Amino acid sequence: xxxxxxxxxxxxxxxxxxxxxxxxxxxxxxxxxxxxxxxxxxxxxxxxxxxxxxxxxxxxxxxxxxxxxxxxxxxxxxxxxxxxxxxxxxxxxxxxxxxxxxxxxxxxxxxxxxxxxxxxxxxxxxxxxxxxxxxxxxxxxxxxxxxxxxxxxxxxxxxxxxxxxxxxxxxxxxxxxxxxxxxxxxxxxxxxxxxxxxxxxxxxxxxxxxxxxxxxxxxxxxxxxxxxxxxxxxxxxxxxxxxxxxxxxxxxxxxxxxxxxxxxxxxxxxxxxxxxxxxxxxxxxxxxxxxxxxxxxxxxxxxxxxxxxxxxxxxxxxxxxxxxxxxxxxxxxxxxxxxxxxxxxxxxxxxxxxxxxxxxxxxxxxxxxxxxxxxxxxxxxxxxxxxxxxxxxxxxxxxxxxxxxxxxxxxxxxxxxxxxxxx
Amino acid sequence: xxxxxxxxxxxxxxxxxxxxxxxxxxxxxxxxxxxxxxxxxxxxxxxxxxxxxxxxxxxxxxxxxxxxxxxxxxxxxxxxxxxxxxxxxxxxxxxxxxxxxxxxxxxxxxxxxxxxxxxxxxxxxxxxxxxxxxxxxxx
Numbered sequence: 392x393x394x395x396x397x398x399x400x401x402x403x404x405x406x407x408x409x410x411x412x413x414x415x416x417x418x419x420x421x422x423x424x425x426x427x428x429x430x431x432x433x434x435x436x437x438x439x440x441x442x443x444x445x446x447x448x449x450x451x452x453x454x455x456x457x458x459x460x461x462x463x464x465x466x467x468x469x470x471x472x473x474x475x476x477x478x479x480x481x482x483x484x485x486x487x488x489x490x491x492x493x494x495x496x497x498x499x500x501x502x503x504x505x506x507x508x509x510x511x512x513x514x515x516x517x518x519x520x521x522x523x524x525x526x527x528x529x530x531x532x533x534x535x536x537x538x539x540x541x542x543x544x545x546x547x548x549x550x551x552x553x554x555x556x557x558x559x560x561x562x563x564x565x566x567x568x569x570x571x572x573x574x575x576x577x578x579x580x581x582x583x584x585x586x587x588x589x590x591x592x593x594x595x596x597x598x599x600x601x602x603x604x605x606x607x608x609x610x611x612x613x614x615x616x617x618x619x620x621x622x623x624x625x626x627x628x629x630x631x632x633x634x635x636x637x638x639x640x641x642x643x644x645x646x647x648x649x650x651x652x653x654x655x656x657x658x659x660x661x662x663x664x665x666x667x668x669x670x671x672x673x674x675x676x677x678x679x680x681x682x683x684x685x686x687x688x689x690x691x692x693x694x695x696x697x698x699x700x701x702x703x704x705x706x707x708x709x710x711x712x713x714x715x716x717x718x719x720x721x722x723x724x725x726x727x728x729x730x731x732x733x734x735x736x737x738x739x740x741x742x743x744x745x746x747x748x749x750x751x752x753x754x755x756x757x758x759x760x761x762x763x764x765x766x767x768x769x770x771x772x773x774x775x776x777x778x779x780x781x782x783x784x785x786x787x788x789x790x791x792x793x794x795x796x797x798x799x800x801x802x803x804x805x806x807x808x809x810x811x812x813x814x
Numbered sequence: 815x816x817x818x819x820x821x822x823x824x825x826x827x828x829x830x831x832x833x834x835x836x837x838x839x840x841x842x843x844x845x846x847x848x849x850x851x852x853x854x855x856x857x858x859x860x861x862x863x864x865x866x867x868x869x870x871x872x873x874x875x876x877x878x879x880x881x882x883x884x885x886x887x888x889x890x891x892x893x894x895x896x897x898x899x900x901x902x903x904x905x906x907x908x909x910x911x912x913x914x915x916x917x918x919x920x921x922x923x924x925x926x927x928x929x930x931x932x933x934x935x936x937x938x939x940x941x942x943x944x945x946x947x948x949x950x951x952x953x
Contacts, residue, residue, distance in 0.1 A: 397879075399838075399839075399875070399879060401946075402838075402839045403872075403875075404942065404946050405839075406839065406842060406843070406846070407941065407942060408942035408946075409843070409846075410846065411941060411942060412942075413850060417850070417853075417854060419850075419853050419854075420860055420864075420916060420917065420920040421849075421853055421860060421861045421864035421917075422850060422853070422864075423916050424864040424865050424868055424913040424914075424916040424917050425846060425849065425864055425867060425868040425871070425913070426868070427865075427868060427909065427912040427913040427915075427916050428868045428869055428871070428872040428905075428906075428909025428910070428912065428913055429868075429871075429872055430912075430941050430942075431905075431908060431909050431912050432872055432905055432909065434944065435905070435908075475894070475897055475898075476890070476894050476897070476898070478888055492889040494888045495888065495889050495890070495891075496888050496889065496890035496891060496894050497890075497891050497893075497894065498891060498893040498894050498897060531897055531898055531901040532876070532898065532901050532902070532905065533879070533880075533883065533898075
C-alpha cells in the first residue's frame with residue numbers, strides 16, 4: 392500500500408510551534424491557548440496513523456455480453472482491523488457505464504465483510520479487461536490515506552448488436568458445397584431451370600412426362616443446385632474518423648458483424664481481412680464457431696497508424712479464395728486501401744464497396760479556405776467513386792444512422808441492372 | 815489589525831470558492847496575527863475567550879478541508895459522514911479542554927521568574943519537537 396500523509400498534519404505542528412513561541416516571546420498565554428488545539432490535533436493525528444489491512448475479491452458474473460445488456464460486478468471487501476473510510480473505484484473503459492455510484496465510500500467494522508454490487512451497462516462493443524480495483528483507505532479525519540490496487544483482472548467481451556438484414560448480396564458464382572444459394576449452373580437441386588432432351592445417364596425421376604408426351608420424345612427437367620458461397624469481409628482499418636463516440640471504424644465493425652451473422656446463417660463460408668496498419672485475416676469457414684471467431688477478431692481489431700506501403704499481394708492466397716464475393720467496408724480515405732481494392736477487381740474478384748461515409752463526422756471550418764478545402768475533398772471522393780464505377784465495382788455510400796439494408800439494396804440494384812460497357 | 819483579519823477572512827473565502835487548499839494555512843495565520851495584534855495593542859488581562867477562538871480556528875480549518883474534499887464526487891455512506899463528524903466534534907472538544915486548561919493554569923497563583931520562563935520555553939520546544947517527530951514518523 393502506498394501511504395500518503397496529509398500536509399495539514401505538518402501544517403498543524405507548524406502552527407502550534409508558531410503559537411507557542413509567539414506566546415513565550417510576547418508573554419501572552421492566550422497565544423499558547425490558541426496553539427493548544429493545533430498541537431493536540433498534530434499529536435493525535437500522528438498517533439492515529441496505523442496501516443490498515445483490507446482485502447478485496449472482484450468478480451464479474453459473465454465473460455460475454457451483448458451491447459445494451461447489463462453485467463453485474465461484485466466487490467467483496469473485508470478488513471480484519473477495520474477501516475474508517477474506504478473509497479472504492481472500479482476504473483471503467485469507454486463502453487461500460489456504472490449504474491450505481493462508482494467510486495463510493497464505505498466504512499468497514501473489524502472483521503466485517505461488505506459486498507458491493509455494481510451493475511455495468513454495456514454501451515459499446517469491445518474486449519475489456521476490468522480491474523484491478525483502486526482502493527483508498529483513510530483515517531477518520533483524513534490525516535493519512537493508503538492507496539492500492541486490489542483484485543484480479545476480469546475479461547469481458549461485449550459483442551456488437553446485430554442488425555437484422557432483410558436482403559443480402561448474392562455472389563456471381565457459387566462454390567461446390569451445399570448451401571442456400573441457388574446456383575446459376577445446372578445440376579441436382581430443387582429450383583427448376585429448364586427442359587432438355589433426354590440423354591443416356593439421365594435418371595428416370597428427372598423425366599418430364601407431360602413435356603415428353605406433348606413432344607413425342609423423352610424430355611427431362613433440369614434444376615439449379617443449391618450451393619454455398621464464399622464471402623470475404625474486407626475491412627479498411629487504416630483510418631478512423633470519429634465524433635461523439637461514433638465513427639467510421641465503429642460502423643465498420645457493426646456492419647461486419649451483421650454481415651457475418653447473416654451469411655453464416657445461410658451456411659455460407661465467411662472470411663475476414665483487416666487491411667490496415669496491422670494486417671490480420673481469417674480464412675473463410677462456416678458455422679457458429681466461425682461467427683465467434685470473426686466477432687472476437689473484430690473486437691480486438693484497432694486502427695493502427697502506419698506509413699508502410701501495402702498491397703493485396705501480401706495477403707495469403709487462402710484468405711481470398713477464387714469466386715469469393717469480397718465486400719469491402721471502407722471510408723475511402725487511405726490511398727493504399729483504395730489501390731488495393733482496384734487491384735482486387737483487376738484480379739477478377741467479385742467486389743462490392745460499401746463506403747462507410749466519414750462525411751457526417753467531419754465539420755468544415757467557417758472560413759473561406761476551409762470551405763474550399765472541404766469542397767475539394769468531397770470532389771476528390773466523388774472522383775474516386777467514379778473510378779470504381781468505371782472498373783465495374785458497385786460503390787454505395789453508407790451514412791451513420793442509416794440502416795445497412797439500404798446500401799445493400801442499392802448494391803443489389805446496381806448488380807441487377809448494370810450492364811458492362813464495351814468500347 | 816482589522817485589515818489583517820479581513821485579509822485572512824477574504825483568503826479563507828477564496829480558498830473555499832476557488833478550491834485553493836494551499837492558501838488555507840495562510841488564512842489561519844492571518845487570523846491568528848489579527849488576534850495577536852489585538853492582544854498586543856489593547857493589552858489588558860488574560861482573554862478567557864482564547865480557547866474558543868483556538869477551537870474555532872481548527873474547526874474552521876477542518877471544515878474547510880472537508881468541504882474541499884467533498885468536491886470530488888465520491889458518495890459516502892451515512893456511517894462515514896457521521897464518523898467524521900463525531901471525530902471532528904471530539905477534536906474540537908478535546909482542543910477546548912486543553913486550551914481551557916492552559917488558561918486555567920495561567921490563573922493559578924505562582925511566582926514568576928527566570929526559572930518559570932525557562933521551563934515554559936523548554937515545554938513549548940518539547941511539545942513542538944514531539945509533534946514534529948510524530949508527524950515525521952507518520953509521513
